[in-house]
Amino acid sequence: MSNFEEWILGVVVPLEEERGRDQNAVKQLQALVARDMEAVNEFIRERMASDVPMVPELASHLINSGGKRLRPMLTIAASRMCGYNGDDHIKLAATVEFMHTATLLHDDVVDESDMRRGTKTARMLWGNQASVLVGDFLLGRAFKLMVETKSLRALEILSNAASVIAEGEVMQLAAAKDTGTTEDAYLRVIQAKTAALFSAATEVGAVIAGRNGTEAAALESYGRNLGIAFQLVDDALDYGGRAASLGKNVGDDFREGKITLPVVLAFRRGSADERAFWQRTLQEGERSESDLEKAIDMMQKHDALADTILRARHYGAIAIDALAIFPESDYRQALTDLVEFCINRNH
Structure with missing residues (x-):
């Protein structure tokens, strides 16, 4: 067992047992929403149709590339609960999935990413221009679906999320390669870039069920804190995961010069020489083949990966507590267990 895997656990449960329980959590949620998700998937296929052949071809490439459909499952589970x-x-x-897919298409262009979920990104196959434009098409489809529900509040929540996500992308771009980024500043980025769609996905589930008060606020909190925890684990996995299960190369964030929480912590806790290393590799972009290994060593030295996972556990606990106002049900249990999956996952 690696040190990183021990840090992720944080408990005495054997690794394989813990992973098995987490995978069961996902299977439980998938089983609960299976019939509804069949309808969602069919709806997505219908609404991807276009007279322009490249549009459904490119969109299908990403939508059908093996994602768990986590965000739309959250909407289904929240509404049923x-x-x-x-x-x-x-x-x-379906709206939530279209918004998520659009942001992935745009992200891959901005980040110049070559791989996603183990396959070539759309931009590598069709080019940057097509990826951006099809992302715009999917956002247009998403807004049309919002209007069709005739729920002004749902439209408000999801349209606000769309603008917040875009703001998060700009915030990340502005902070790119800035080793002086603080933890608070980084958390603001991921609350906008990642957590906004999680929170919208769960909150609209309550709104469509006519729960516009305390319960809607609780599900917004659940989704937001789950989203923060999810992204923090992603940040740690980029330096401590496995390429085969991540669906991308370990160290992609490092190679792209991204400032994530493990970097922020390692930089703040490091010596002058270590800070100079981060400035050279991330800020100035001067990297050698051995630098990734050095970066991981520094993160381990300063407990940056372990503490990133601890931060994720903190936000995960807030998410779980937010569900406490709901009566016990299979849906509440599945959403509770999902938090542990997101924190303990290795992919």
Whole structure:
């Protein structure tokens, strides 16, 4: 067992047992929402249709590339937990997936990424221009679906999330390669860039069920804190995960000069020489083949990966507590267990 795997656990449960339980959490959620997700997937296929052949071809490449559909599953589970029995949650779940896919297409262009989920990114196959434009097409489809639900509040939540996500991208771009980034500043970026869609996905589940008060606020909190925890684990995995299960190369964030929480912590805790290393490799972009290994060694020396996971556990605990106002149900249990999956996952 690696040190990183021990840090992720933080408990005495054997690694394989813990992973098995987490995978069961995902399977439990998938089983609960399976029928609804079949409808969501069919709806997505219908609404990707276009007279321009490249549009459905490129969109399908990413949508069908093996993602767990976590965000739309959150919308379905949240709405069902709140007692919703109509059909508009299908449209909202599809909306969330279209928004997520659009942001991935745009992200890969901005980050100049070559791989996603183990396959070549759309920009590598069709080019940057096509990726951006099809992302715009999917956002247009998403807004049309929002309107079809005739829920002004759901439209407000999701449209606000779209603008916040874009702001997060700009914030990240402005802070790119800035080793002086503080932890608070970085958390603001991921709350906008990642957590905003998680929180919107869960909050609209309550709204469509007519729960516009305390329960909607609780699900917004659940989604937001789950999203923060999810991204922090991603940050740690980029330096301590496995390429085969990550669906990308370990160290991609480092090679792209991204400032993530493990870097922020290692930089702040490092010596003058170590800070000079981070400035050279990330700020100035001068990297050798051995620098990634040095970066990981420094993170381990200063507990940067372990503490990133601890931060994730903190936000995960807030997410779980947010669900406490709901009566016990299979959906509440599945959403609770999902938090542990997101923190303990190795991919």
